Amino acid sequence: MSDHRVLEAKIGTAGVQGTAELLPDADRHADWSAVRALWQQMGHMLDSGVGRVPAELTEGFVDEIAKVHANYAGREVLFCRHVLAVLADVEGEEILDVDTFRRRYEDDRFTAPAISSATSQRLPTHYETIVESCRRLRDARLLRAACHDTRSTGLLVGSACYGRFRNVRGSRLGTAASDLDLVVITEGSDALEELVAASAVLPGVSAADIERFRRRADVFADGLDDGRTVFSHKLGLWGDGTPDPLLPSGVARPGYLLSLHLMTRRVLEYTLVASAPRLIKESAGGRRTLRDYRETAAGRWDDLYDFAGRRHRMPLEGDQVDHGFLRTPRIYYIDEADCYFPGFYQTMMFPEPDLVWDGLDVLPALKAFRGKLHQRVRHESNQRVHTLLRPSFAHVRRDVFLPGIIRLLDAG
Template identity: 30%
Template sequence: MDLSEVDDRADWRQVGGLYQQMSSLLSNSTGPDELPDIMAGALALRLGRVFAAYASREEKFGEDLLTIMSDVDGLTGDAPSRFRRLYADERFKALTPYQQENSKRRRPKPFEAAIETCRRIRDLNSLRRVTAAARVSTAGILGGSTTYGRFYNVKGAPSIEYPASDIDLMLIVPDVKEIPALCEALMNISALDTDSVHLFSDRAKVYESLRADTPGTDVLFSQKIPIWKNVADDFLEGTGIWPQYDVSIHIATIDLFSRMILEDVSRIEDDVRVEIFDYKAELPISRYAARGFNGIDSWRESESSPVDRGHVWRVQVFDTKEERFKPGLHQGLVMPQFEIRWDDEPLSLRVPIANFKWKILERLRDERARRPWEVQHLSLCHPRFSIFAPHVKREVDSFSIES
């Protein structure tokens, strides 16, 4: 592809210039002991800015990035061979964050992170289009690494033994009556694993019974659905790269979601614990960490009971034991980016999500006043804050300082 065509679509100068610097460091005869995180983080930030010019053209973004990076590195040959080389870039193998044996989490190479981000945003948009075509009213809240690690920490699967980053999606529906139509809509996404979608549909009927048997009880409906498991992703054609990852869907009615984002309280008080139930397909964990603004974990025990086609898990929305706010796992899907991908009528989440954010920031202000000697940040209360993209961490924490 001609570089002038790429330049006509978007301004790639900052991406190309920074990648040139990174590539020169990596190709130096002595090689760096470590590549400064600031470089990978700055590249992720700049990729995100260019990506804005490719709305609904995610694959074209990936193709243009291949052209840019191939030019910088002087790569020749067909597109699949250049794709493979950049995706697996051997120059990163000596660097600790990029090693598979890294006990924390392997950081993907820059081209890998960009391609896998593109694929997930593309697939998320496909899901959105299918539900809209089926006239299913939904709102989509995106969580996980596709928000806080976009173009930085979204990893693929070099082989089936190493799972790829999944999509964490919270779907809000006006009422449980929308769920059967949602199940039908998912059947129209050929990339989703058919058996898992059928299980999803069967479990939706069980979910309806669970709610009927326990009126007034707040119950989420969750399941992981593999995508690209038995269907080839043409975007990766000829590359030999394993395409599969999971779409983790968490469905909540608007009433339940409103409770989760604290619409029913004016402020976050001390000594409060709010719990809900989650109907999950897989066996839930029995112990998990709840983390405060100081970044220190407190361990919480949880209970689950087997039911037809899954388990009902009792889990906290949040608690304020020991005068510290600790968001639960599902609030962690909304934080720290509070990213609403879409919201259809009659669902409108922009104001409620903003209200939720301000309540958390006011609570952070209160806790800083009580313990002025501590370092407390919004990012620190998220269980994955250590793998946030640097610019995301700066943005989240600068906003909370200015609040």
């Protein structure tokens, strides 16, 4: 039976299964001992009257979940079933059904504070973010399969990459679900028609969404594709009533947005400053911008941060064009003190994106850029010997990174 059918059969509207039935299979797939121990430790700590669980414990639990998940590549439904069985067993729950799923999905005992001070957004519960991360990983693979006949590359960025199993939210309590963020690279804009057709087979995408995507792709290809413009577009997934086997009906709304940033190879090379061997004014120039063809003009500021964590803000205005707006964000900026500020699209390339598929072999270009970025940090460190400089300080989303992501990024 397929992963999808397993979930439908065992945890559907009337599905019931004993926790003990799944535990032997879970233990055959992975070592769950650390996950069990940390979940039990967090529960015992709260039961003893401690007001909140230390961040080191919750982050340790996330790290262990990520390690176990590595044994379930491409089997997200089975993974979520096994997580539910293990956590239910620790809690002494004998039966797995929709109510068990809901209790774990809504279990916010270890989520404190309820709102992240870094993002002013609701923090997901542990099982919620596991399920929602898995839904996005699965759907990224579905897009890869749909794009197998196109010459393209897909990079998974955003929270599903650097906040997996920690910050990816569902639509519980009326909050907007986290997007699935992908950078898709093509040789030229002539490949957009194939990408639109590929997107039409994704689950729960409406015909109206695909038609809007097609109209905007035509506008981009006909007059905006100049080698310095990104085509950004969002599609609604699971929003047409299509049931998601990973999320039982009635627990939360399944719909969320697929956020696509489409670049031609020329735009990628321009963003990564491929023409310059070093990120210095003498060879790369003091600033570089690109155009971003977006659906809305949301966002008034172009906020960039340097490796010391200092912000540089400039107004970001948009000009209305057919079916959208053109904005001109900075790719990077080097100020009068010779401090480098990477822009939004450069920060998409670090921490290292997940390479979902790579039909254009862009991995060497990404590695070369990250090498130049760390070379730039060393260059500034030689000038400011007593200043603590870190690549992660330059990322606007650093506060929601997993601790391991920060360590790897700053270590180079």
